[in-house]
Amino acid sequence: MNTIPNRPRLDDVRAMPVGAVMALPAEHLAMLQEDAAAALEASKTLKDWIDGAIARRYAERAQALRRAQDKDTGTIRFEDGPVTIVADLPKKVDWDQGRIGEIVERIRAAGEDPRAYVEITIKVPERKYTAWPETIRQAFEPARTLRTGKPSFRLSLGGPALSAGEL
Numbered sequence: 001m002n003t004i005p006n007r008p009r010l011d012d013v014r015a016m017p018v019g020a021v022m023a024l025p026a027e028h029l030a031m032l033q034e035d036a037a038a039a040l041e042a043s044k045t046l047k048d049w050i051d052g053a054i055a056r057r058y059a060e061r062a063q064a065l066r067r068a069q070d071k072d073t074g075t076i077r078f079e080d081g082p083v084t085i086v087a088d089l090p091k092k093v094d095w096d097q098g099r100i101g102e103i104v105e106r107i108r109a110a111g112e113d114p115r116a117y118v119e120i121t122i123k124v125p126e127r128k129y130t131a132w133p134e135t136i137r138q139a140f141e142p143a144r145t146l147r148t149g150k151p152s153f154r155l156s157l158g159g160p161a162l163s164a165g166e167l
Contacts, residue, residue: 030157084118125132 007028013021024032058080065076066089077084100118107114114120129137129144133157 007031010039018060058085058087062089
């Protein structure tokens with residue numbers, strides 16, 4: 001952690017108006033961003049550790065209760081003293097897109113509407129779109145909406161700049 005006399009710490013910033021934070025020297029902002037990233041990483045690590053301990057403590061009991069209820073996945077509830085534990089084992093299903101496409105074509109060939117059975121989504125990767133010839137891009141342009149993501153800013157003191165997502 002970098003030390004500069006009279007620079008605010010994370011606890012100080014919590015009580016500061018945003019305008020006062022904005023007015024801080026850039027090097028203070030860079031160090032605060034580093035401090036916040038380090039604190040976030042430490043909190044995530046601690047949460048993972050605690051979640052792992054909880055999972056080890058209750059996994060067998062949850063699995064036994066699911067078996068007793070003839071469930072492979074889903075949510076179950078049980079008590080441990082005054083605490084109610086809600087154990088969720090989500091179902092994640094992957095579909096073979098090639099095979100689904102073949103089935104959709106068979107349904108269509110049989111004269112039925114495959115949308116009655118499946119959701120059909122067509123996606124255009126942006127890299128492919130930008131590589132297309134202009135005439136093709138123009139044909140697709142009315143179907144394209146461009147939205148922006150969350151802006152990020154990189155601040156660095158001495159070393160290479162890291163984005164907030166990389167910290």
